[in-house]
Amino acid sequence: MSLKEVLGIELPIIQAPMAGVQGSALAVAVSNAGGLGSLPGAMLNIETLRDELSAITSQTDRPYNVNFFCHEMPEHSQKAEMIWRNALSPFYKAYSVDPDMVPVGSSRIPFNAKTAEVLEEFKPPVVSFHFGLPEEELLLQVKSFGAKVISSATTVEEALWLEEYGADVIIAQGVEAGGHRGMFLSHDLNSQMGTFALLPQIVDAVNVPVVAAGGIAEANGVVAAMELGAAGVQLGTAYLLCHEALTSPMHRTALESEGAKHTALTNIFTGRPARAIINLAMKELGPIHYGIPEFPLAASAITPLRTIMEAQGSGDFSPLWAGQNVTGCKAISAADLTHELASQL
């Protein structure tokens, strides 16, 4: 089955949902160009989610995707919180952050009944999830209004799980990919494979279409992924410099710098491993810091430092998400980039 048949898109190019650096504008541009634009819903409140979906549906009649995280909220751990705040305390002191004013908890709420209700109003053609799939009742609700469901696998085991539990399309997320690893059956980073190894093994293992993600930057990468059996590709990093992206000037500068060649998987920004350009915080505190609060609870304690540093024009404590291949980042329109990526198909 081609992605055209399953998702109704003209070009087998999915723009990866990237919470914090893009909204409806990028999604609309990619969908109107014939690819699948994605709205990251993971960090939106109900109000904004509704506004963004309205913005999309008023500007395109092509298929689009809305993405959510479906982690289980961990219990608050006093011990993990202490480990993390102790590690951060020299920086709190240096930048005059009062630890007592730093909130505990997180605003990243997993996909839930309220979000599903909003989706019911808009009936988005595609809904994608990160970290597995939501519980059965919610998944059935999403499927009941005709949405096709996508989720990411970082191992063959995860791909088989996703197929069994109802994913219509599976993204094979190679270790090259920027942002959060979609891993949900294992937390062992040794299990994470490069796209070249992961993609064909997932293609062999499942019957649903498989989309390649991780390391793809140019049109020849799209062709190479299709050669390895992909029905399409998903790119995030390549879209980060596009006019319609909301990538901060600081993040854009980092992506265009020599430093962008050096990324690592880090858990210090949220609690889960995600690939970012190596910055001061990752060097001093990570890239992997053991014992800190589980996703998404690690974010709260580091955020005040990020806020202070960003106000001074520094990305030293910002998550500068990027994959291992930033050579495809271009400061052009998302439509042009989408067409360029599909130009050798």
Add this chain to the structure above:
Amino acid sequence: MSLKEVLGIELPIIQAPMAGVQGSALAVAVSNAGGLGSLPGAMLNIETLRDELSAITSQTDRPYNVNFFCHEMPEHSQKAEMIWRNALSPFYKAYSVDPDMVPVGSSRIPFNAKTAEVLEEFKPPVVSFHFGLPEEELLLQVKSFGAKVISSATTVEEALWLEEYGADVIIAQGVEAGGHRGMFLSHDLNSQMGTFALLPQIVDAVNVPVVAAGGIAEANGVVAAMELGAAGVQLGTAYLLCHEALTSPMHRTALESEGAKHTALTNIFTGRPARAIINLAMKELGPIHYGIPEFPLAASAITPLRTIMEAQGSGDFSPLWAGQNVTGCKAISAADLTHELASQL
């Protein structure tokens, strides 16, 4: 420049040199099939090296490759040796190994004047190195008899370095690859990229032909790598089950097992990170054990345990080298495998 022009081979397929699991027979078979067969010289004494080169030159008139490690021998560290022997001591006790009988040091000698003398006799058409390149005088000697020189890069920086110092062909070794990482400018595992990201970036950076390695298992992987700009491919894992390989029955069984899907980079067998199927020793002692003797000095202390366990038919302490994609391993002749891999070109 094509590999045919530079190396004189018919098919752009290089059989990766794999010390300990193959000798001249595999190299001869691949070279006679039109690819580039490789003899791993890293663990051979002068006598055996000469015998193996004689065996190759008497059985093929096609180009072949002989490979050496060119690490610098580290100084013996009493502290590192203690850290490692302390970690191993419960296993020494359990298997009645007398630590006083365990030798210090290593038989893995880097490429040197004596090896170069033997090469002078045979004038191999291709010489490849792992861990950079030998010192200038030795390199010039190798080049003086007409050998083309190949080495592996795991980062763009390493590729630029190899080009500057005289490599005629560069292997882009993606993190998927089995066996030792060729890294030599940095020891930071975060710098290691998947083939999909590494290959096109190295292709962009250098002017010499680039060979893709890591994760390639089937004919479509060869095509995909060429699409990403590779002049050819190097495969090791895929050849491990071939009739001509000397892979032990235990290693073969492991490669055909479910366990082969789970590999990790480990330093416990030699001191440098290398990808192997996860076994008991890697679980209990690693996969990365900090503070142990530098390559190749870590090998001595773990070897007695390997010997004892192998005598009992167990690979619990053996380095079961494999890449992240064992699906291409086939118990067929190396000639048939080489032709299969090239069948879609």
